[in-house]
Amino acid sequence: MTTKSIVQEFTKGLWDENPVFRQLLGLCPTLAVTGWVINGLAMGLATTFVLIFSSLVISSIKKLIPSQVRIATFIVVIATFVTIADLFLKAYFYQISKALGPYVPLIVVNCIILGRQEAFSSKNSVGRSFIDALGMSSGFILALLVLSSIREILGAGTFLGYKVMGPWFKPWIIMILPPGAFLALGILLGIALHIESKTKSRK
Amino acid sequence: MSLYSRMVIVLTSVGLISGSFLATVGTLTKEQIALNIQREIEEAIVHVIPGAVRSEKLYEEKDLTIYGGKDGDGALIGFGILAAGVGFQDRIALMLGTNISLTRTKKMRIIEQKETPGLGANIDDEETFLIFWENKDCSEHLSLRKPAVKTPEELSPMEINTITGATISSESVLKIVNSALERARQLIKEGAFQIGEPDDN
Numbered sequence: 090m091t092t093k094s095i096v097q098e099f100t101k102g103l104w105d106e107n108p109v110f111r112q113l114l115g116l117c118p119t120l121a122v123t124g125w126v127i128n129g130l131a132m133g134l135a136t137t138f139v140l141i142f143s144s145l146v147i148s149s150i151k152k153l154i155p156s157q158v159r160i161a162t163f164i165v166v167i168a169t170f171v172t173i174a175d176l177f178l179k180a181y182f183y184q185i186s187k188a189l190g191p192y193v194p195l196i197v198v199n200c201i202i203l204g205r206q207e208a209f210s211s212k213n214s215v216g217r218s219f220i221d222a223l224g225m226s227s228g229f230i231l232a233l234l235v236l237s238s239i240r241e242i243l244g245a246g247t248f249l250g251y252k253v254m255g256p257w258f259k260p261w262i263i264m265i266l267p268p269g270a271f272l273a274l275g276i277l278l279g280i281a282l283h284i285e286s287k288t289k290s291r292k
Numbered sequence: 293m294s295l296y297s298r299m300v301i302v303l304t305s306v307g308l309i310s311g312s313f314l315a316t317v318g319t320l321t322k323e324q325i326a327l328n329i330q331r332e333i334e335e336a337i338v339h340v341i342p343g344a345v346r347s348e349k350l351y352e353e354k355d356l357t358i359y360g361g362k363d364g365d366g367a368l369i370g371f372g373i374l375a376a377g378v379g380f381q382d383r384i385a386l387m388l389g390t391n392i393s394l395t396r397t398k399k400m401r402i403i404e405q406k407e408t409p410g411l412g413a414n415i416d417d418e419e420t421f422l423i424f425w426e427n428k429d430c431s432e433h434l435s436l437r438k439p440a441v442k443t444p445e446e447l448s449p450m451e452i453n454t455i456t457g458a459t460i461s462s463e464s465v466l467k468i469v470n471s472a473l474e475r476a477r478q479l480i481k482e483g484a485f486q487i488g489e490p491d492d493n
Contacts, residue, residue, distance in 0.1 A: 124409060150306075158299045162306050169310040173317050180321035183328040190406070244410070262410035
């Protein structure tokens with residue numbers, strides 16, 4: 090059982106165990122939907138909803154689930170919340186749902202969600218699982234926001250659709266294309282590793 | 293209780309509870325989702341047929357739906373042709389407004405596309421592409437002007453502008469429109485739907 094405080098349980102997801110920058114999980118949606126900040130934000134919020142509710146349910150019923158069928162049970166629970174998120178977006182945020190395309194249904198196979206159920210919620214209390222899910226989701230949203238901000242500003246000269254670069258700026262179209270996602274993520278991972286090695290060498 | 297029974301009971305219960313939840317959420321959102329799709333189509337029809345205040349579905353088949361756009365008096369003033377086809381990356385769906393003799397375009401709106409951002413995705417940009425589709429002579433097949441021109445006045449009446457760097461996307465839109473217009477003309481000849489009927493309402 091973990092000995093971390095509630096605050097540490099939350100903050101670990103922001104940096105020490107950030108799902109994207111430190112664990113390299115959930116990279117498919119991270120790369121695919123971060124061309125525009127609004128899409129990255131919507132994907133982050135949809136994933137947050139699924140992760141929090143799946144963690145709450147799994148941690149509540151963990152003692153009832155035989156270990157032989159735990160993965161199947163986790164997937165059914167996750168798929169339920171993903172479908173709810175998908176229907177909600179289609180009903181109340183139609184344009185965003187169209188822009189995100191198949192990536193909302195694909196949250197079902199996002200490793201962050203299944204990984205947290207297997208590694209944390211199935212072994213910890215409801216309260217801790219909630220805090221863990223909240224921290225991991227915040228870390229995921231943070232990563233999507235950083236990546237999508239860089240890509241939208243450089244690729245289109247806008248942020249959330251508002252022009253932020255002057256008339257002198259020529260958009261780097263490659264940044265909103267798939268190669269731009271790999272370039273930006275690669276550079277950000279390099280920076281993350283550099284910060285980590287500096288921190289370790291100081292200790 | 294045996295392990296086998298526990299596994300069956302747990303999975304069945306989780307499946308049943310999940311199914312019930314989804315059925316409830318599906319029922320609650322079904323109407324709103326249908327309304328969103330309907331609203332998007334209606335807005336597109338009113339946009340592509342200037343003067344139209346409402347519409348009526350006249351004919352539907354795979355990748356082609358024809359709507360009649362009506363003015364305030366209920367008179368048919370044009371067609372909204374919802375057509376779809378394959379683009380450079382994925383499916384393109386568009387709504388083209390025409391007059392009732394299908395000889396002149398009015399306006400066009402792209403309903404769905406996943407073309408390359410910054411290039412082919414400009415097919416839904418008014419200034420770059422859509423403005424060049426307004427008021428064209430579509431009595432015969434339209435053609436693409438290459439290389440691209442800067443203003444609609446530089447095009448001949450049956451020519452459409454290309455997007456520089458996105459010829460395949462431009463050609464895809466042209467192909468969808470030409471096929472849809474040809475099919476619509478054929479349907480009118482066959483009497484598949486009535487045109488110019490006075491509105492009862």
